[in-house]
Amino acid sequence: MAFADIHTVDTGFVRPQFDAAYLLVHRGRAAFIDCGTNHAVPRLLASLEEAGIGAPDVEWLILTHVHLDHAGGAGELMAQLPHARLAVHPRGARHMIDPSQLWAGALAVYGAEVMEQAYGQLRAVPAERVVEAPDNFVIDLCGRPLRCLDTPGHAKHHMAIYDEHSKACFTGDTFGLSYREFDTAQGAYILPTTTPVQFDPEALHASIDRLLSLKPQAVYLTHYGRLENVELLAGQLHQHIDAMVALARQVDDGTADRHVRLTQGLTEQYAAQLAAHGWQGSRDELLHWLGTDIELNAQGLGVWLDRARG
Structure with a gap:
């Protein structure tokens, strides 16, 4: 059963139904879980109005991790929420207080023009408003x-949030990606994300099992x-992780075209999985919806292989 007090906010990043933030409302108070980029802030503030509350009623912004599609707009949003505190994994707290390293890392990958267009300038969050949330830290809303x-597993600074009230987990990227364009009569199609640079398959398996142990609805x-x-x-996630790891090990033979073979192999894996799932789209459609993820997952698997080699 869906809960009317959990609101899905489409942040507008990349395309519709690609990047979500969540607004939880309880007894007139609210928390955001993830926030998207700076460009999402007007949508997040509009969601408050739609829920019948105001910015002063928001007590928390909770980040699953500090990758920019989840947390890039944190500083800008916090500036609009006068009473809110920001909760983040202890490994990610310093990047909210001083986002210069986050910006520099993404800048090196995407370039200044793309960064400005996709994310906007990152804004620091005052240190006194940042709360480190270690394992089993409980936020009282x-x-x-x-x-x-x-x-x-996806990132060392990743946390999921379990809401006992709704018996639901807010999973960030730990529980993979699932785009509505691939829904069929069999339900949702899901795949892991190995986005660089901290993919760890054993840790990701364990994290998925930990979430499953809570028996979330x-x-x-x-x-x-x-x-x-x-x-x-x-x-399905466990099976797909194992298949991706097996592919990575298979192509890690010292040849120069490893990345190309990774992208080709992932494309074949996803095409086969989607066919078995009953999706009848073309290869061009698959690449349209998954092309960026295939590239990022191949990069992440490459980094993992290199790190494992030492």
């Missing part, structure tokens, strides 16, 4: 406990939306 769970993915049938999807 007006009597509604939100438990922060250390869930590495639903998971809320940043990419994208609420999903049920959690146990089934977790099994």
